[in-house]
Amino acid sequence: MNDNALGEETPIIIKRKKVVKGDDHHGGAWKVAYADFVTAMMAFFLLMWLLNATTEDQRKGLADYFNPSIPISRISGGGSDGLNGSSIFTEDTLAEMGTGASRQKWEGNEIENLSEEALEGRLQELKDAMMKADKNLSTHMDIKMSPEGIVLELIDSEDASLFAVGNSNPNDLLVTLLTTAAGSFDGFGNDLKIVGHTDNRQFRTESGYDNWSLSADRANTARRILEEQGFDMSRIREVSGRAYTEPLIVEDPSAPQNRRVSIVILTR
Template identity: 50%
Template sequence: MSSTQHNVVIKRVKKVSGGGHHGGAWKVAYADFVTAMMAFFLLMWLLNATTEDQRKGIADYFNPSIPVSQVSGGGADVLNGETVFNEEVLARKGHGGTRTQPEKNADSLTEISDEEKGAGAQEEQALAAVEEDLLKRALEEEGDVIARHIQTRMTPDGLVIELVDVDGSPLFELGSARPSPTMVTLLEVVADAVRQVKNDVAIVGHTDSRPYSNTRDYSNWELSTDRANTARRIMIRAGLPLAQIAEVAGKADTEPLTPDPLAPQNRRISITLLRE
């Protein structure tokens, strides 16, 4: 036998199968591509559908150097409380809302504002004319005997006419809603002056802080309300149109005219010629 040793070489052949689609990795890549394209087109649409201020708000929102407000709602969000579908925000045709956006004319807004100012000035003049006529009528009636019971002032609500008690000359009987002859004359004078305009009228009765009685069934609340209704009836009989009466109320001693709660001036009837 030969002493020569032969080395045996084993060759392993690796069989590769499936040379077609190379797995499903291409589907993931395609899905990512489609998602990116959709996001791109949404971004383009959003940029086209928003105003310059909204785009600035979006940029500030994604800017890490600017802290994001923690207040929710009420205009503290990216679009300042508005949406891209807001009729007032979308000035471009075809982006939410209607296809036509009403245009606002600055000149027309100025005209409306001037018209309102003119109407307000005319009403102020009319109320001032009523005030002047009222004092004139009161002086012509019985001189300062009637005029001393009248106090007038202009307020945001309108012209307020206060018919007040004075020492020695009450407008109602003590603890009663029965008017004195002076009160009847006063109310007739006021009705003649007030009916010259179309403004609504509010009639409110007031008392001082003196308790009416010990009974619980009738108090200064009822007394002030009854006196206000008495004033209403007298003014209607004097010619004031019923349609002008907008309010009749009694407030007892809750709104004193002077700091002294027992002062006679606090016993009064307030007649307000309301602004339109």
């Protein structure tokens, strides 16, 4: 006989399933957030260390890398400065690339707004113009960039010097270089700075005349030659001597190339 016929109720059976969930702290999301935090802190402390371990000039160089204030060449010309030496581009190459000729006059800070190719073309144009007078002059010239602007280095060599030994009397080589450069500088609207340099050989007369005086006098001699060529003296911002404190050949302070005159076409 069926139980329901006796009035007995069928029992209701409830099955409870236990679902196991991992607690939040057992998940992996916090690890990603923690790794990001640790990475950010490492970058922060690295930045603090760099700021403490670098000079003002080095920090400016780092800032210029991320937000350049001077154009930097993508292609090395073999030198060691901002543009890695003189340009490998020629006016013909620039014309083929569509950047055109570069004979406009530079005004104020216009140099900073030029494309890299156009800037290199103008540098090469200046050097080409000076080499037309004498191809041998190339060993006595170097063109590069500095934070102040374009630097034209007029340098001594083993065989020929810019000045007579121990004084500021110019040799024919310097006169030829500056006579050619004076015409090229007319294509720039920027002011100039002229700096004289010597090697580290000790030089001092009984009257106290030394490398500091000699380097300054040689820079002033270069200024006078430019004046004789009709260059506008109102565009000369500074004439100074650095003696042997800024050698061009750092590993050999007595090298003849350290005896030079630097002419800076200022862009700032």
